[in-house]
Amino acid sequence: xxxxxxxxxxxxxxxxxxxxxxxxxxxxxxxxxxxxxxxxxxxxxxxxxxxxxxxxxxxxxxxxxxxxxxxxxxxxxxxxxxxxxxxxxxxxxxxxxxxxxxxxxxxxxxxxxxxxxxxxxxxxxxxxxxx
Numbered sequence: 001x002x003x004x005x006x007x008x009x010x011x012x013x014x015x016x017x018x019x020x021x022x023x024x025x026x027x028x029x030x031x032x033x034x035x036x037x038x039x040x041x042x043x044x045x046x047x048x049x050x051x052x053x054x055x056x057x058x059x060x061x062x063x064x065x066x067x068x069x070x071x072x073x074x075x076x077x078x079x080x081x082x083x084x085x086x087x088x089x090x091x092x093x094x095x096x097x098x099x100x101x102x103x104x105x106x107x108x109x110x111x112x113x114x115x116x117x118x119x120x121x122x123x124x125x126x127x128x129x130x131x
Contacts (some may be wrong), residue, residue, distance in 0.1 A: 035060050036073055050081045070097075097109055 017025035083092035087100035
């Protein structure tokens with residue numbers, strides 16, 4: 001009975017590694033842990049830092065901070081001035097991937113499309129082929 005190794009390519013660096021819960025190779029895991037430690041140290045000193053201020057203090061890019069927020073490694077509820085960016089307009093959002101205005105706009109557009117489809121269906125007449 002042979003045991004198979006479950007391997008994959010690291011999404012960060014591309015190296016081959018044995019799959020684990022974090023889905024990162026050992027070096028990228030260690031790098032991420034160092035970044036999170038630097039971020040937490042900066043936030044421990046001042047929990048009211050915004051993303052760009054935090055990036056400067058912790059020497060981590062704002063994009064990396066956003067990625068850690070998306071992965072759930074940084075919890076926004078603990079830090080009132082941290083925010084993710086909306087996928088559509090890049091405005092700050094503290095919940096989900098879209099800001100409230102983009103979410104409301106999309107909901108409105110979907111509702112309009114549904115009403116148009118409903119109106120089209122109301123004007124369709126079905127006839128039976130009689131021979």
